[in-house]
Amino acid sequence: MHKHGRDYYLSDIPLDEAIRKFDRALADAGGLQYAAFERVPLDRANGRVTAEPVWAERSSPHYDAAAMDGVAVRAVDTVGASETSPLKLSVGDQALWIDTGDPMPRDADAVIMVEDVQEVDESTIEIYAPVSPYQHVRALGEDIAAAELVLPQRHKLRPHDLAACAAAGLTEVPVRKPPRVAIIPTGNELTPIGRTPKAGEIIEFNSLMLAAMVEDWGGTATRHAPVGDDFDLLVRAVSDAVSESDIVIVNAGSSAGSEDYTSKVVSHLGELVVHGVAIKPGHPLVLGVVESKPVLGIPGYPVSAAVTCEKFLRPLIERMLGTLSQPRERAEAIMSRKVHSSLGEDEFLRVRLGRVGNRTIAAPIQRGAGVVMSLVRADGLVTIPRFSEGVDAGEQVDVELLRPLESLDSTVVAIGSHDVTLDLIASELRRVDPRLTFASTNVGSLGGLLALQRGEAHLAGTHLLDEETGEYNDSFVRRYVPNEDIVLITLVHRVQGLIVSPGNPVSIESLDDLTRGDIRFVNRQRGSGTRVLFDYLLRQGGITPDDVSGYEREEYTHLAVAAAVAGGVADVGAGVLSAARALEMDFVPLSTERYDLAIPKQHYESDLLEPLLTLIRSDDFRRQVDALGGYDTKSTGLVAAEVNRSDA
Numbered sequence: 001m002h003k004h005g006r007d008y009y010l011s012d013i014p015l016d017e018a019i020r021k022f023d024r025a026l027a028d029a030g031g032l033q034y035a036a037f038e039r040v041p042l043d044r045a046n047g048r049v050t051a052e053p054v055w056a057e058r059s060s061p062h063y064d065a066a067a068m069d070g071v072a073v074r075a076v077d078t079v080g081a082s083e084t085s086p087l088k089l090s091v092g093d094q095a096l097w098i099d100t101g102d103p104m105p106r107d108a109d110a111v112i113m114v115e116d117v118q119e120v121d122e123s124t125i126e127i128y129a130p131v132s133p134y135q136h137v138r139a140l141g142e143d144i145a146a147a148e149l150v151l152p153q154r155h156k157l158r159p160h161d162l163a164a165c166a167a168a169g170l171t172e173v174p175v176r177k178p179p180r181v182a183i184i185p186t187g188n189e190l191t192p193i194g195r196t197p198k199a200g201e202i203i204e205f206n207s208l209m210l211a212a213m214v215e216d217w218g219g220t221a222t223r224h225a226p227v228g229d230d231f232d233l234l235v236r237a238v239s240d241a242v243s244e245s246d247i248v249i250v251n252a253g254s255s256a257g258s259e260d261y262t263s264k265v266v267s268h269l270g271e272l273v274v275h276g277v278a279i280k281p282g283h284p285l286v287l288g289v290v291e292s293k294p295v296l297g298i299p300g301y302p303v304s305a306a307v308t309c310e311k312f313l314r315p316l317i318e319r320m321l322g323t324l325s326q327p328r329e330r331a332e333a334i335m336s337r338k339v340h341s342s343l344g345e346d347e348f349l350r351v352r353l354g355r356v357g358n359r360t361i362a363a364p365i366q367r368g369a370g371v372v373m374s375l376v377r378a379d380g381l382v383t384i385p386r387f388s389e390g391v392d393a394g395e396q397v398d399v400e401l402l403r404p405l406e407s408l409d410s411t412v413v414a415i416g417s418h419d420v421t422l423d424l425i426a427s428e429l430r431r432v433d434p435r436l437t438f439a440s441t442n443v444g445s446l447g448g449l450l451a452l453q454r455g456e457a458h459l460a461g462t463h464l465l466d467e468e469t470g471e472y473n474d475s476f477v478r479r480y481v482p483n484e485d486i487v488l489i490t491l492v493h494r495v496q497g498l499i500v501s502p503g504n505p506v507s508i509e510s511l512d513d514l515t516r517g518d519i520r521f522v523n524r525q526r527g528s529g530t531r532v533l534f535d536y537l538l539r540q541g542g543i544t545p546d547d548v549s550g551y552e553r554e555e556y557t558h559l560a561v562a563a564a565v566a567g568g569v570a571d572v573g574a575g576v577l578s579a580a581r582a583l584e585m586d587f588v589p590l591s592t593e594r595y596d597l598a599i600p601k602q603h604y605e606s607d608l609l610e611p612l613l614t615l616i617r618s619d620d621f622r623r624q625v626d627a628l629g630g631y632d633t634k635s636t637g638l639v640a641a642e643v644n645r646s647d648a
Helices: 015-028 159-167 206-216 231-244 262-269 302-321 373-377 405-410 420-432 445-453 474-480 511-515 529-540 558-566 577-582 610-616 619-628
Strands: 037-041 070-073 087-090 095-098 110-113 117-121 124-127 149-151 172-176 180-185 220-223 247-251 271-275 286-290 293-298 330-335 346-356 359-364 380-384 396-401 411-416 437-442 460-462 486-500 521-524 572-576 586-600 639-643
Touching: 015 271, 015 286, 015 302, 149 159, 180 206, 180 231, 206 220, 206 247, 206 302, 231 247, 231 262, 231 286, 231 293, 247 302, 262 271, 262 286, 262 293, 293 302, 302 373, 330 346, 330 380, 346 373, 346 396, 346 405, 346 411, 346 437, 359 396, 359 411, 359 437, 405 411, 411 445, 420 437, 420 577, 420 610, 420 619, 445 460, 445 474, 445 586, 474 486, 474 639, 486 529, 486 558, 486 577, 486 610, 521 529, 521 558, 529 572, 529 586, 558 572, 558 577, 572 577, 577 586, 577 619
Parallel strands: 180 220, 180 247, 247 293, 330 359, 411 437, 411 460, 521 572
Antiparallel strands: 037 172, 070 095, 070 110, 087 124, 117 124, 271 286, 286 293, 330 396, 346 359, 346 380, 380 396, 460 586, 486 572, 486 586, 486 639
């Protein structure tokens, strides 16, 4: 087993330069080889790419055919017919009854529709208008003429293309073989899907995602068994994959750690072209050529893996197939909050989108390279150039769309405090109407109210306690949204408290226990209603933040707090009972609060929100919320207050 010390990036270059260097290296090695071709039956050709021009082997239709039910006639025999002077034709001599699709009689050149014919007797018909030659006749070759070009080469076959090929007399088509892509996951920590991971183990799901992306792009993927962090094992695995595949992907091990061997393996087997590209996510990318074939070292974090494959693997597959992907739709949007970005790197920021009023709003999603749910939730990508320090709130940005632009008109934009019931709303709203999307972004109660003030959301979840009055939300709406008439709809009353492990092994009974030196706490983010309440309760108990170990560790959702406790990285966290129940944690109750949806009146009365309001006021929704545990739904859907601009 080879031992290697820590290595550092051989390069850290801009994206466009990395692409040029990689293309040049492949050209110097003999060029990217186009995929071989094969002939496949039509019923297996959908989505494949033609390798040669496709020519018609026969005409369609291959005979003159009646296009309507009626009588076949000679057009010349109908001259002079009119409503005031009908013309009689003899059946069998001047007219023959015919059905759609029947061959035209030898001497006939037109069809009169049956509804335009008056039958006088068995041998005579009467017509009231003349017809022109080839009226209601499908002429031989009208659709396709024998030897005509049906499809060009490098054409991606669609269902109607297959029909045209069949009509032209073909039973199979020449198509390019899908590029073979080998995907080799690496890392001692990987465990297969379906096995419960231990601490320090990670479920290996990247190869599943990458293989599906390859299939979408027209290639075929082979998922290899994970290879441990061992230089010799990786050399053997990559060498074998190169001999059997057109492109090789090594997933993880591309960084600069002591057990990151990908760049060394590529150098050992061939040419290391690039190690490190100035993009975020995806910085530690490896690009190389082994035996004239591209080998890519893709970072292990799932978002980095997806982004780098989109930028580097997809173009390789499309070039081998001889196709070009259609650029995604783009749209202008307003950024809902300020985003800082590192100088020197192009950042691909995932955002949620929705149309509020006449503006499209882009709300940034959690940015970590390991946050695969940011890909699931993303509606679009905003590129922050490498020489920019970020994007300001309210700034107009260009968004590469990941879903159709028209779908934004049926998106409810919710920005504010997190609650588990919002996830239930998102699911149930889609069940009620598949066209509707509930796009929820968790920025805390104050952040939600500020989004309403800027006109960037249809509603905001809020549960802010006024310490002077003991009331929830009203005074904060007056203070932070003075420019809107707001309707406060109670979603739930819920129990706030401390989330602890099953059996409460560290014996947490009250806030005083958080001051013990052996207790690790996890908090909610500043500006959240839970944080406001928790700080209030600490002050009431005479406890300062410095007294609580872990006070500065913040999570953006109640479920994330519960997951931190369940994962053993914290002993206790601030959150709601429903989150504790969801992860089968124990709970120490501290307070009951009212959680409202703050909705500007203009949206409250709109058609867009009508299905949502109907949903939360339904008995079925209340039953589902009650089943979650930790909620009181007696007031769910009721108007708690109306705060008018004149009240501010």
